[in-house]
Amino acid sequence: MKMSKMYIRTLRETPAEAVLPSHIYMLRTGMIRKLASGIYGFMPLGKRVLSKVENIVREEMDLAGAQEILMSALQPAELWEESGRWNAYGPEMWRVHDRNDREFCLGPTHEEIFTDIIRNGVSSYRQLPVNLYQIQTKYRDEARPRFGLMRSREFIMKDAYSFDRDEEGLEASYQNMYHAYSRVFTRCGLVFRPVEADNGAIGGSASHEFTALADNGESSIVYCESCDMAATDERAECVDAKPDGAEMLPLEMKETPGTKTIEAVADYLHLDLKQTIKALLYEVYNDDGSVKEYVAAFLRGDHEANEVKLCNALGIPEHALAFADEEKMAAVTGCVGGFTGPVGLKNCRIIVDSELPGMKNLCAGANQADHHYINMNYGRDYTADMVVNFKMIKEGDPCPVCGAPVKMTRGIEVGQVFKLGTKYSSAMKAVYKDENMQEHEMLMGCYGIGVTRTMAAIVEQNHDEDGIIWPVAVAPYHVIITVMKAKDAVQMELAEKIEAELAGRGVEVMLDDRDERPGVKFKDADLIGIPVRITVGRRAGEGVVEYKLRKDADKVELSVEEAVSAAADFVLGELKAHSHEAVADL
Ligand SMILES: [Zn+2]
Incomplete structure (x- = not known):
């Protein structure tokens, strides 16, 4: 094709809002065009790349035995109410009304829709297994759309859903998709790693993320060079320190004027951070945005919290947890900003990291301004409503499988495979009859590839200064x-x-x-x-x-x-x- 006849607009200058190479170059080559924040169109060169990525995905899905369909982006609220997600999904869901005030959403995902199709179309074990997929536009009203196609509000996704009669069938479907994904990303020329992932809001029993390695990626991956362990940092277990065999010393209150951070306290009392307890104060929201309860979470001073694990322990979606308004929380619970400890709190849920019960003679806030306790011991001085391992793993921590120091790298999540089990088939009554006319719930898997994000990941891995x-x-x-x-x-x-x-x-x-x-x-x-x-x-x-x-x-x-x-x-x-x-x- 002659370039003089092609619609191409390249830019010499880097657009101000673009930071990542993929965003910069796709704008500068005119492959994508921004219409509004997080919303892009594809110009001729960009559309050709998009179609090629889609065709690789389509070919591998077809060869893996999945069948392509195409569902609407608009989805009626009723289906989401059946699964319980209409209220639970949170502000990322793009909700709309029709002229008769009937509620819809622009689909962020399609579990409910595919479950609805199959429950109406499948009744016998003879019709299973089934795997249907589509390559279609999805909508998520991101709080901070950025990085071009990497985190946009409208994007193209391949989503597939498998339906099986039992666990064995689901495992086979899951493995089938896992291998298909390995082929898709290899064929796209990506350097990637499948890693164990958190199941997040979708729920279920097992999942892997396919992560394209990239310094600019938003996912943080932990892996071990001594064994096969590879997981997202949110998913990886941070191993507890060995219990301390020391004698318990008498609890003592110390004046610690102006020491509002854990580092300042440790410094003032000449303690190692490992001898301190850090407090994190949260509020948990109801679906209507009101405060459901306060949570005080405690972990060793040198660790960071893994909020995904906290949410999983509390059984709430991530958007239902936020740092508390300290003044309001103080009035209800008696906590004191900067001096909060587990002794003497009321009207709040106390969560203690699984490592703390084994540690002796720690320093923690006294819930009095300018005061801390030293020699605080679990069981004798404080207890918890929940003991949960919610520490975030970091580079050099012991591998949860073999104990060798772990390494970390960054990546872009381009695909994910999930075992959903009966989460949706149970809520939405997707059942089949077996050989003896007994009814069973189907076992589901869901499998996503961010097609437009894959395009961005390819550019992140394949560019230079020109x-x-x-x-x-x-x-x-x-x-x-x-x-x-x-x-x-x-x-x-x-x-x-x-x-x-x-x-x-x-x-x-x-x-x-x-x-x-x-x-x-x-x-x-x-x-x-x-x-x-x-x-x-x-x-x-x-x-x-x-x-x-x-x-x-x-x-x-x-x-x-x-x-x-x-x-x-x-x-x-x-x-x-x-x-x-x-x-x-x-
Ligand atoms: Zn290991």
Whole structure:
């Protein structure tokens, strides 16, 4: 395709709101266009990449035996009320009304819809298992949409839902999708790691996140080099320190004027942070936004809290927990900001990290201004409503499986597989009859791929200071032919001949015939990131062109025949290496 006829708008300057390379380059290449905060459209080059990623996903899903359907983004509230999520979902759900004041949402996910389809269409064990999927637009009204396609409010997702008659079937469906996902992300050219994940608001019994490794990723991953352990930091268990065998010393109150942080207290009393108890004060909300209860959570001074684990222990969604308004909480519970301890609190739930009961003679707030206790011991001086391991793991902590120091890295969550079990089939009565006409609830799995986010992750892993370096498998075009002087008939004729020969071999070509300076054309070619560049210039008359791969610095002069062969061999070789056949055993 001739570039002079294409709709492309590249930008020289970096748009102010863009921080991450994927966001910057997709805006600068004009692949995406912002319509409103967190809402983007796809321009021709971007749409070509999106379609290629979608087609890889589609091919692997079809070959794994899933069947494609397409459901509406608009979903009636009634289905969500049946599952209990209409109120529980929180402010990310985009709620709308029709002219008759009937409530709908723009679907953030589709568990209810697929369960509804299957409960109406499946009644016998003979019809199971079933796996249906769609590639469709989802909506989440993010509090802070940012990073372009990485965290947007409208995005394209592939979501699949499997229905099985028993645990064994669910396990087979789950493994089937796990392997399909490994093939999808390998074919997209991503470096990724499947990691154990928290089940979050969806609930269920097992899940893995597929994480593309990237310094700019929002997910933090913990992994072990001595064993196979790999998990999100929210999911990974932080091992308790060994119990302390020391004698209990008498409890003593100390004056600690102005020491409002745990570090200041430790410093003032010359204590190691490991001898202190840190207090975190939370409020838990009802669905209507009123305060349901206050929570005082205590853990060792050198640890951070894992709020996902706190929420799981409390059985509440993450949006129902927030730091407390200290003044209001003080009036109800007797806590004192900066000096809160577990002794003497009232009207609040006390949660103690699982490590504290084994520790002796700790320092904690006395619930009196400018005072702390020392030698505080669990059982003798304080107890808890719940003892929960809610410490956040950090680099160097012992591996929960083998004890070796763990490593941490960052990544972008591009896919997730969940075992839902009977959560939805039970709430929404999706049942089948077995051979003996006995009714059973179906076992469900759900499986998501962030298609637009995968696009962003590919750019995060494949760029340099000049622009994107698309893997051939998802590149908008495979080859760009840059004509130095488009008005030169010899150069244009040769360029068109190369284009036709490559096209004949199944290579996708864009031909830069614009009336621009060569420097501008080279900059755009690098920015857009087409894998192969063939430059037709002053030696066109001799049949000599310049050949260069976007990922390499070297360029070589080749005869037209050599250049066409080199380009076709490279492109077709890469496509083959990223085909289903090449990754079939993953
Ligand atoms: Zn390990």
